[in-house]
Amino acid sequence: MKYIAKIVLVGLTIVVSFVSAIVETKAAEKRMVIYASHPTKLVDYFVERFKEKYGNIEVDLITGGTGELLGRVQAEKNRPQGDIMFGGGSYTGGSAPELFLPYDSPALDGISPAFHDPKGYNAPFDAFTMVIVYNKNLVPEDEVPQRWSDLTDPKWKGRVVHANAAASSSAYAAMVTWIEIGGWDLVEALAKNQIIVNSSSIPFTQVGQGENALGVTYEEGAFKWVPSGNVGIVYPKDGMALLPGGLFLIRDSPNPINARLFADFVLAHPQQSALATEFLGRRPTHKDVKLNPAMVRVDELNLIKYPMEDAISKKKEILAKWKKVMMRTR
Known part of the structure; x- marks a missing residue:
């Protein structure tokens, strides 16, 4: 009986291995x-x-x-x-x-x-990381923002497009980063100048097409327009999250x-x-x-520690505050 059991066990092992090999090459x-x-x-x-x-x-x-x-x-x-x-x-x-x-x-x-x-x-x-994208035909080279805080300048009011943090995970990541850098004061100051849209692809698209001067977007979106020669990318010096x-x-x-x-x-x-x-x-x-x-290599970026636990556990609270900021700044 032991001999038969061993044969059965070996046989099953071969079958399992064979099935596993099939799964590797065929779903x-x-x-x-x-x-x-x-x-x-x-x-x-x-x-x-x-x-x-x-x-x-x-x-x-x-x-x-x-x-x-x-x-x-x-x-x-x-x-x-x-x-x-x-x-x-x-x-x-x-x-x-x-x-x-x-x-x-x-x-x-x-x-x-x-x-x-x-x-x-x-x-x-x-x-991914979030960047500033700008249209070279609409933003003079000597005025290109180098920091997130530069986007709070009154001259950019209504000229910065950004996705709604409640609809876009990348926009939410940007907002949490701003909270880490400058608190809700920075978030509100930025919001005063922003055009808020409901899709994360709109900022780089509008900037690339010349509809807006500046945008906050994820890195790949900005790179889509680099070949046009009309768009530049800024990696903000006051902090970024990867x-x-x-x-x-x-x-x-x-x-x-x-x-x-x-x-x-x-x-x-x-x-x-x-x-x-x-x-x-x-x-x-x-x-x-x-x-x-x-x-741009990671060691060339000013990376900050992203508060992942708070971003998760306090998301409802953060988005509720964001909603109030939008209501005050629209």
């Missing part, structure tokens, strides 16, 4: 639904390469702002329709554990520890295997390298992938 599910706040071009790029590796999977892509997509995940909580939320701040998963699954994978071994999620929910696909972007596995999703495979896939070295070379303005999180040489 066990035929579908995946991604909710993405990233640009469609970027998401499509990695989805196509994922399909090349794992087979012809049907991928549905639903795009929107981070706040909008998070609201959708919340509304679908009792019957989830999506598998992945791709985009948003790294704190999103930890702030809503009822909506997302923890992400614990060997793929994280290749990611710089600085970008690991202390709460264990994020698959840190990329890193933060991982978000990728989260939706709890009780219909295709959980594909979701986890995709998260592991985009964190792997080949995809991180492609991120750095193909998407200027995106910062890879993999410790063995070099930054695109066209971008």
